[in-house]
């Protein structure tokens with residue numbers, strides 16, 4: 001077989017020369033090699049996946065999960081550093097001169113009960129914020145971990161075809177959008193090489209074998225909102241002697257939506273949701289204060305700024321209408337949008353398109369958030385893409401008013417392991433090879 005470097009070089013060259021048939025043929029051969037190696041590795045990956053799935057761990061408690069991955073990566077030949085950013089891992093594999101390519105997985109599960117009924121379902125519990133809770137991998141981070149180990153194994157098996165350094169990182173606490181920051185603050189890019197390119201994937205409720213990607217914005221900016229309306233408490237039968245904070249909070253919850261509908265450009269994404277409203281103790285007492293908690297989601301910085309301004313103005317105006325003191329408004333900066341690098345995506349796109357054809361598709365950005373953006377904002381040009389998890393027939397049935405598909409964070413979320421992990425390993429291996437190849441050509 002020709003080297004991956006040559007195959008990919010010719011793939012890129014051929015697409016420049018507009019001979020895509022040759023490009024597809026070469027990448028197809030490479031894909032086949034990856035899939036053959038995957039097949040022989042799969043029993044081990046399946047066991048790892050089911051073990052991690054059955055024994056999930058919550059944010060910053062991923063001690064056993066982390067140890068399992070460390071053992072796997074050492075067995076493959078990586079040099080592993082543990083406890084980076086509390087429970088994170090950095091696994092390095094050096095293979096001559098060349099760029100450093102990062103691949104990230106998350107380690108954490110969610111504080112919720114799994115209700116899939118699968119033979120390897122989680123029944124584990126943990127203490128979370130002082131209370132006992134069930135724990136489940138209902139976001140599919142276990143799929144990412146199995147794909148991550150499988151990709152590492154495959155790339156080491158193909159080491160004659162690339163030169164440089166693999167930097168595989170396993171990040172804690174993605175669900176808390178805190179783990180990426182914790183790893184960076186613990187010296188991820190100073191104690192270890194700063195990667196030239198980074199990749200990450202996330203699974204989702206669409207057919208397995210399919211890959212969704214975007215150039216540019218891929219996920220939302222998420223900011224937290226806290227507002228305290230300050231009133232003057234008193235008897236519910238004598239409102240004239242009070243300033244009613246419940247009234248202010250209620251007015252705010254409704255009026256704040258006019259920022260979305262009247263102030264923001266309707267073609268731009270922006271959401272504000274109030275998820276918690278705390279005030280009072282009894283029906284006949286007007287309380288002193290009302291506290292609101294919310295979340296603000298946007299894609300673009302200018303929309304984000306406009307929404308922050310509108311939220312503060314609305315809160316102050318509502319208080320002024322009630323002749324109340326100014327409210328406390330705190331907007332806490334959360335995670336930023338993941339913005340894919342056009343050059344990294346452009347390079348991987350050629351190879352992944354040749355490998356997956358029309359199963360590799362551009363999709364609109366998703367509204368959830370993802371702290372992979374921390375690495376991008378620290379200067380790692382990246383591509384973040386999604387892989388599907390369900391039987392295509394089940395997806396088609398759901399589209400034709402069949403049973404709805406449980407999405408990420410649903411207690412019923414249940415990826416089909418083998419084809420999902422296979423797509424993860426194949427796509428990630430090809431993406432990493434495309435980046436090595438591109439850098440080797442000095443482009």
Ligand SMILES: [Zn+2]
Nearest residue numbers: 139175408409
């Ligand atoms: Zn999640």
Ligand SMILES: [Zn+2]
Nearest residue numbers: 139141174202
């Ligand atoms: Zn997730």
